[in-house]
Amino acid sequence: MTAPADLIDRIPADHLPALLAAMPKAELHMHIEGSLEPEMIFALAARNGVALPYASVDALRRAYAFTDLQSFLDIYYQGASVLLHEQDFYDTAQAYLARAATDNVVHAEIFFDPQTHTARGVPMGTVIRGLSRACAEAPQKHGLSATLILCFLRHLSEREAFETLETALPFREHFIGVGLDSSEVGHPPEKFARVFARCRELGFRIVAHAGEEGPPDYIWQALDVLKAERIDHGVQAVHDAVLMRRLGAGRVPLTVCPLSNQKLRVFPDLADHNLKALLDAGLCATVNADDPAYFGGYVNDNLRAVAAATGLTARHAYQLAANSFEASFADAAAKARWREQLDACFERFNR
Numbered sequence: 001m002t003a004p005a006d007l008i009d010r011i012p013a014d015h016l017p018a019l020l021a022a023m024p025k026a027e028l029h030m031h032i033e034g035s036l037e038p039e040m041i042f043a044l045a046a047r048n049g050v051a052l053p054y055a056s057v058d059a060l061r062r063a064y065a066f067t068d069l070q071s072f073l074d075i076y077y078q079g080a081s082v083l084l085h086e087q088d089f090y091d092t093a094q095a096y097l098a099r100a101a102t103d104n105v106v107h108a109e110i111f112f113d114p115q116t117h118t119a120r121g122v123p124m125g126t127v128i129r130g131l132s133r134a135c136a137e138a139p140q141k142h143g144l145s146a147t148l149i150l151c152f153l154r155h156l157s158e159r160e161a162f163e164t165l166e167t168a169l170p171f172r173e174h175f176i177g178v179g180l181d182s183s184e185v186g187h188p189p190e191k192f193a194r195v196f197a198r199c200r201e202l203g204f205r206i207v208a209h210a211g212e213e214g215p216p217d218y219i220w221q222a223l224d225v226l227k228a229e230r231i232d233h234g235v236q237a238v239h240d241a242v243l244m245r246r247l248g249a250g251r252v253p254l255t256v257c258p259l260s261n262q263k264l265r266v267f268p269d270l271a272d273h274n275l276k277a278l279l280d281a282g283l284c285a286t287v288n289a290d291d292p293a294y295f296g297g298y299v300n301d302n303l304r305a306v307a308a309a310t311g312l313t314a315r316h317a318y319q320l321a322a323n324s325f326e327a328s329f330a331d332a333a334a335k336a337r338w339r340e341q342l343d344a345c346f347e348r349f350n351r
C-alpha cells in the first residue's frame with residue numbers, strides 16, 4: 001500500500017514538524033565517531049587517562065566553529081582519540097542507537113573509520129567487535145536494526161587502504177560494505193579504484209562521499225570507477241545537468257546532510273540548501289545527520305531544520321522516508337514492512 005497523494009496533501013502544514021519526527025526512517029549516513037558528544041569525550045578521556053587540549057566541555061564545544069570540511073576533520077580525529085577499548089566502541093554505538101530510536105529511526109547503516117584507531121595502536125578487532133556487539137543488540141534493546149560500513153580515509157594512501165582491508169577481512173561478517181570519507185578535494189575517488197575493485201570482488205556493498213565540497217567529476221568517478229551504489233552528500237551534482245539525469249534515471253541515492261552542509265559552509269544559509277531541488281528533480285535524496293555531535297543535531301533535527309528553512313511539504317516528508325528505505329541495503333521484506341509503517345503513520349496524521 002502507498003499513501004495516496006491527496007491524503008498526504010490534506011495534512012495541515014503546522015503538523016509537519018510532528019510528522020517529520022514521528023515518521024519511521026532509515027539513517028544511512030552517520031559516522032559513529034561523529035556521535036561522540038563533548039560530555040562523552042570528556043568521560044572517556046577520564047576513564048582512559050587520555051589528555052585533551054581543552055579545559056572543559058564548554059571549551060571543547062566552543063572549538064566547534066568550523067570554516068570548511070578540513071577544519072572540522074582536525075577536531076573530529078582529535079575527539080576520536082579517547083576511544084581505546086572494545087567497551088568504548090560499544091558504549092559509543094549503544095549511545096547513538098538509543099538516541100536514534102527516539103527519532104523513530106527503524107534502521108541505521110553506520111560508518112566507522114578504522115584507520116583513525118589503528119593508527120593509534122588500537123587493534124582492528126577491538127573497534128569492530130565493540131561496534132558490532134552494539135549493532136547486534138539494537139533490535140532487542142532499541143527496536144531498530146543496525147549494520148556497519150567500513151570507510152577508508154581518502155587523505156591516506158591506496159596502500160594503507162589495502163592494508164586496512166586485509167586487517168578487517170577476518171571480521172568481514174561484521175560489516176556489509178565499504179565507503180570513502182575524509183578530506184575530499186585533492187583525493188578523487190579514482191585514487192582508490194583498485195581497492196574498491198577488490199571490495200566488489202569480495203561482495204561488499206559500495207558507497208562513497210562525493211560532491212560534498214568536491215566537483216561533480218568526483219561523483220562521476222564514484223559512480224563509474226568505484227561503482228558506488230549510493231553517493232554520500234552529492235549536493236554538488238546540481239552543477240551538472242547530465243549527471244542529474246543519470247542520478248535520477250538510475251535512482252542513485254544521495255545521502256544528504258543539511259546541518260553538516262550548513263556548519264561546514266557548503267550552504268552557510270540553510271535556506272539556500274538544494275535538498276528540495278534534488279527531490280523535485282526526482283532524485284532519491286535522503287536526510288541524515290553525518291556527525292550529529294558536531295553539527296548541532298540528529299536526524300530529526302536535520303529534517304526539522306531543512307524543512308523549515310526551505311519550505312518542505314508533507315509530500316516531501318513522505319518521499320524522504322520512502323527514499324531512505326529504498327536506498328538502504330536491507331532486504332525487500334524489511335523495506336516492505338517499513339513502508340507499511342510509514343503509510344500507517346501518515347494515515348494517523350490525516351485523521
Ligand SMILES: Nc1ncnc2[nH]cnc12
Pocket residue numbers: 031034069076181182183209212260290291
Ligand atoms: N562530512 C564528512 N565528510 C567527509 N568525511 C567525513 N568524516 C566524518 N564526517 C565527514
Ligand SMILES: [Zn+2]
Pocket residue numbers: 029031181209232290
Ligand atoms: Zn559523512
